[in-house]
Amino acid sequence: MAGNSFGTLFRFTTWGESHGPAIGVVVDGCPSLLDLAEADIQPWMDKRRPGQSRYTTQRQEPDQVKILSGVFEGRTTGTPISLLIENTDQRSKDYSDIASKFRPGHADYTYWEKYGIRDYRGGGRSSARETACRVAAGAVARKVLGSAIQVRGALVQIGPHKVDRSRWDWAETGNNPFFCPDPVAAGEWAAYLDGIRKNGSSVGAVVEVVASGVPVGLGDPLYDKLDSDLARAMMTINAVKGVEIGNGFAAAELTGEQNADEMRMGPDGRPQFLSNQAGGILGGISSGEDVVVRFAVKPTSSILTPRRTVDTQGHDADILTKGRHDPCVGIRAVPVGEAMMACVLADHLLRRRAERRE
Amino acid sequence: MAGNSFGTLFRFTTWGESHGPAIGVVVDGCPSLLDLAEADIQPWMDKRRPGQSRYTTQRQEPDQVKILSGVFEGRTTGTPISLLIENTDQRSKDYSDIASKFRPGHADYTYWEKYGIRDYRGGGRSSARETACRVAAGAVARKVLGSAIQVRGALVQIGPHKVDRSRWDWAETGNNPFFCPDPVAAGEWAAYLDGIRKNGSSVGAVVEVVASGVPVGLGDPLYDKLDSDLARAMMTINAVKGVEIGNGFAAAELTGEQNADEMRMGPDGRPQFLSNQAGGILGGISSGEDVVVRFAVKPTSSILTPRRTVDTQGHDADILTKGRHDPCVGIRAVPVGEAMMACVLADHLLRRRAERRE
Amino acid sequence: MAGNSFGTLFRFTTWGESHGPAIGVVVDGCPSLLDLAEADIQPWMDKRRPGQSRYTTQRQEPDQVKILSGVFEGRTTGTPISLLIENTDQRSKDYSDIASKFRPGHADYTYWEKYGIRDYRGGGRSSARETACRVAAGAVARKVLGSAIQVRGALVQIGPHKVDRSRWDWAETGNNPFFCPDPVAAGEWAAYLDGIRKNGSSVGAVVEVVASGVPVGLGDPLYDKLDSDLARAMMTINAVKGVEIGNGFAAAELTGEQNADEMRMGPDGRPQFLSNQAGGILGGISSGEDVVVRFAVKPTSSILTPRRTVDTQGHDADILTKGRHDPCVGIRAVPVGEAMMACVLADHLLRRRAERRE
C-alpha cells in the first residue's frame, strides 16, 4: 500500500490512470531559488512523447505539463511542485474484451487479484503513460543537479542486435528514432523493427544511462547505496526485468585481476581511476567516475497474435491485443531511465549536503 | 546518511564493523506469538559461516547469535528483536598497509572521501562480515513467512561455468561447498576454483534465489514493487553488480510471443500460468508463480597480484592484499540472497495483510 | 525538506499555495473497493469552508473538490486518489506591504530565512487554505474507518470562555457557527466574538476531537504511538500551540489514585474501564475507550492594530494586516482537527490489520 512515492529528501509522488482526466506528479523537497518554468520541463516530455515515429504507439498526446504550485516569479520556493498533464487522447473504444479477460504478460491478473477491481481502460494505473510523470520529475531533478552533472541515455540493444561501442557517439542519439548512439546500428534496427511492427509483434531492448560529473561520496551504505537505489529505480519502470551497474553480469565471468579498477594520482593532484569497470560506484558510494547503469526491457505483451488466457469469470479464453502499441517499449524507456537516474542522484546529492562538515 | 535499515513493516537495522567487539541487527515489526529461539537462527548462520571449506575465507568465527530482546518464554512479543554476534577472530595483524593505501575495487577510497575516516581493519563496515546480520534477520523473516513459503538459493554460475539446468536438483545444494544444484558442475567447479585459489586470484559468480508458495498480490506498485524491492535488496549485498527477475536480460532478445506467460484455468478452478518467464511478478505484484531472482557477484578485489593504487597522502603506490579471503565471494552470497528474499517477502506479506478487506 | 506528506500506510501529500491556480492532495494507500464520490467529500469541505458566518474570513471559495484518479465506476481502486480544489477567489489586491514586511506572528520571516523566497500572496504555502486539503483527505480516511468509528470535533473554549460540560450535546455543534456543543456558551461567544471582530482583533481557542468506536490495539509503541502520532498531527495544523490527550495537563496536578482508570468485567464479558481519564490510550495503544484529544489554537496574528516589525531590506517598519481574516481561526480548526484524527486512525487501522494472525 502507499507505494507511489520515490526518494527521501528529493521525493516525488505520482498519480493518475491512462484514461482518467489527467495524470500528475508532486515533487517535494526541491530546494528553493532554482529557475523553473514549464519550458524547462516540456522538452523532456517531448522526448518521451509517443507518436513521434512509426516505432512507438500512435497514441497522440501533447503531454503539455502545467506547474500548479511551488514556483513563484520563475523560481522554486522550496514548497511542493505539483505538475499536471491532461489526458486528451483517451480514444473511446470498446473495452469489453480487456475488461473481462486478462492480457498475458500484463498486470491485469495481478491487479485484479490484489485489488479486486481495476481500471482496465488502457492499462489504467499500470500503463506506461505514468512514466510521463517520472520524466517531469526528472526535469526538476536535473535543475537540482545543475549543469555540472549530465545524465544521458541510449538504447544499446534491440532484440538480439547490439550497438558497436567503437562507433558510440552521444550526438547520434538525437538523429534517429531509437536514441541509438551508433548510426550504423540505427539503420539496421529500422529495418528489423519494421518487420516486427508489421507482424504485430514486439521485441525487447537494453537501455544504458550514464551520469557524468557525479561527485565522489553519493550513496549511503548499506541499504541506501547509490547502486541499490538505482537498481530499485530502474526496476520500477514498466517492463524492466534486469538492472546492472558497470560490468554487471559480465563481472561474474571475470577474475579479480581483470575486474579491478586500478588507481594513480592524476595530473590535477587528485586520485584517478585507470578504468571504470565498477560503473562509478564502490561500496555503494559514487567514485567520481561515470555512473553507468543498464536495464533490460521485455517485449511488450500487447501483440496481434492470439494468446491463451482466462477471464474474470474463471473461463478459458483467447485474447488478441488490438490498438495502439509500441513494437519496442524499450525506446521510450530511454528518457524514463534518464529521469530516474536524475531523481536518484538529486536525492543523494541533497543527502550528501547534509553530511557536510562545518 | 542513516542508510542502515531495510524494510517498512518488517524492518531491520544492522550495525557493526568487521573488527569491532560485535556486530548485530535489530528486527522491528516482527509479529508476536511466533516461536523463536536462537536454535532457529543458528543453522542459517552456520550455512553462511566462513571457513567451512577451502573455497571460503579461513577466518574462523563461530557466529553464535544471541537474542537480547523481543522474545519471551520462547515466543516473539511484537517488540524489537535484538540479535548480537560477537567478533572473536579479529586476528591481530599489521594493518599499516591497508590503513594508508586504497585497495582497488574495494570501498576504501569512497569511504575515505565520504566520511574522512574509516575503520580499515578487515574492511570495517564494508566487510562482508555484515552479511551475517542479514542472515540472522532472514531467519526471523522465515518465521513470518511460515512453512508455506519456501526460499531457496543456489549458485548457478562461477566464472564462465554455468550449471546445466536439466540436472537441477535442490537437494544437491547441500552436498557440495558451492550450493550448486548440479552435481556434475559442482565437481568441475572444485577443480576450477582450486586453480583460482592457488593463484591467489578470485572469480565472479551468479546466484539464483527462488521463492515458492508466494501468494498472489504481494508488491505495491509503482515504487515499492516486489521486483524493485528485490532488485534493491540484492544490490545492497556486497559485490553484487546486477540483478534480474525471471528471464531478465535474456528477455531483451525475445519477442512478445516468446516472452508472454499464457494462462488457462487449472484443475483446482484457479487461473494457472502455463510458463513462468516473468519470474513470478507482473506489474510489480506477485502472480502466485515462483519468484525467481538472479544476481551477479563480482570477483573479490582482494588478490595476491599487486595492483596500482594511491595512498591517503596522495602518492602512487602498489598494493597486494594478503590475508584470508574468499576466492569466490559468490558462494557465501547464496544464504545472504536467500535472507534478503525472505525479508522482502515478509515485509510485503505484512503489507498485504493490511489490505485485507473485512 | 520534503515535509508535505503525512502517514505511513494511509499517506497523503498536499501541495499548493493560497493564491496559485489550485491546491490539492494525493491520498496514497487507500484500500480498494470503497465507495467514493465527490459527493462523499464535499460536505466536509463545506463544513470547513470560510465565509459562512461573520466569524470567519469573508474569502468566498466554493472549495469544489474534483477526483482526478484512483476511483473507477464509483469505487476506489487501491491506486492514488488525486483531489484538486481550484482557487477562485484570489482577490487581486496590493501585496506590496506584506511582500516587503514580515507580519509578526506569521511564518513570513522564517520562510524568508529558510527559503530565501516566499509567495507572500495570502500567506502562500503557510496559509490556512492548505487545510482544505487535509479535510479532503480526512473524508477519504472516514471511508476507511467505516461507520463503526465516529470522529467528531467541537470548540470547547474561545478566549477565556469555556463550555459547560454538563450541557454538552453533540447535536448542538451543528446549530451554531462555532461548532459549540453547549448552546448557552454559543450564545455568549457570539456576543464576545462580535466585540473582538469589530475591534479588528482576534482571539485563541481550544478544540476537542473525540473518536468513538476505536478498537483496542491501534498504535505502535514506542515512537509511532497513537498519542504521539495524534500530537504530531494536531501540531501540524496552523496556529496550534498545544496538544493534550485525556486529562492532559490537568493530570500533572493529580495523584495516582485520582488519575487511574480502574477496570471491571463488563456485562458483555469484555473488560471495561470505569472511567476514561487516559483519553482512550494506554502505553501508546488504543484501549477501546473514546480517544480524546484537545488542542490550543493561538489568536491569528492578522489584526488591525499596527505592530512593529522589520522589512526584507533590514529596516524597522510598522504593519497593519488589512483584508479578510478570521477573528478566531480556532473555529475552522474543528473540521481540520477531525480530519487529522481520521487520517491518523485510518493509518493505524491499516497497520493494525497487518498484525492480524492467520
Added chain:
Amino acid sequence: MAGNSFGTLFRFTTWGESHGPAIGVVVDGCPSLLDLAEADIQPWMDKRRPGQSRYTTQRQEPDQVKILSGVFEGRTTGTPISLLIENTDQRSKDYSDIASKFRPGHADYTYWEKYGIRDYRGGGRSSARETACRVAAGAVARKVLGSAIQVRGALVQIGPHKVDRSRWDWAETGNNPFFCPDPVAAGEWAAYLDGIRKNGSSVGAVVEVVASGVPVGLGDPLYDKLDSDLARAMMTINAVKGVEIGNGFAAAELTGEQNADEMRMGPDGRPQFLSNQAGGILGGISSGEDVVVRFAVKPTSSILTPRRTVDTQGHDADILTKGRHDPCVGIRAVPVGEAMMACVLADHLLRRRAERRE
C-alpha cells in the same frame, strides 16, 4: 508495527525489555569525525539514573553504556553507533500477580490485547527503563549540535505546585533532586513529595525543555514542522499526556495583540524579536529565539492503594502495586525530554544542511 525508530537523517532505534539481559539503541546517520567516547555519554546516563535520591525508584542500575560500533580511534565514522546497557538489577521476585492482572493506568491491558503476549516483568518493553536508550542517543545528538546549541530541562510543576519564574536559575537545577530551577520551590517540593511517597501515592508534573542557540530555519512545513516533531517526540515519552510550545494552552486565552512577537532590527544588524511567546517556532520553522517546550507527565499508576481491575482470564480482581517505583516519574523525565529535544534538533540540523545552496 515497526515503531521503534525516531528521526529521518539522524535516526535512532531502541530495543530491550526491563528485565531482559540488556537494552540498547542504534544511532544511525550521525556525521563522521565527531569526537565520541563512552565518557561523553555516561554523565547524561547518570543524570537520568534512578536510585539517586529517595524521590525516584530504588532500582539500582549502573547504566553503564558501551559503544559497540561506529567509533574508531575516538571519532565517529559515519556508520551506525550501537550503544548497549546491561540490565543488572532485575530483582528476582514473584511476578505472578502482575502476570495475570492488568495494572490500571499501565499498558498491561493494551499490550495484551494488541500482541496476545507480554513480558510482564517490570513492565517489559513499556517500562521507563527504555528511556535510558533515549538519553544515550541524546548524548550523541548533542555532539551533532555542537557547543553553540544548548539544551536544558527543568521541572516546573509538581502536583499543583509550580515554580516562581522570577526565581528561575538554571544553575539551581543541579542543586536539588528535582531539576528544579527555583530553590524555594525545591524545598517545598521535598516536603510535599515526602508525604506522597510515604502514602505510597504518586503525583504528576510538568517539564520544560529549552534549546538556546538554535539557528533560524530548522523545520519542514507542513508535516515535519519543528513543533510537530517536538510534540511527537515528547508524547512518545512514558506517561506524557500533553505538550505545548511557547505560550501553549495559555495562548487560547489571549488576543492577537497580546500574543504576537513584534520585531525590530537588532544592534547586530539582524532582525530581532521583542518577545518569544511563540516559543521559538513560526510556521513550523525555528525563528532563532529559544525553542521552548513543556510537557505534562501523569502520576505513575503504580501505587500502594488497591485498585479494581480484571485478570487475563476475564475475572474481576484487585491489585496493589508493590515494589520499587517513582512517586513522581516527572523528575526522571527531565533528562529524557532534553534528549528528545536534542535528537529532534540534530535531525533538523542535518536536514537544514541539505538545503544549503552552493
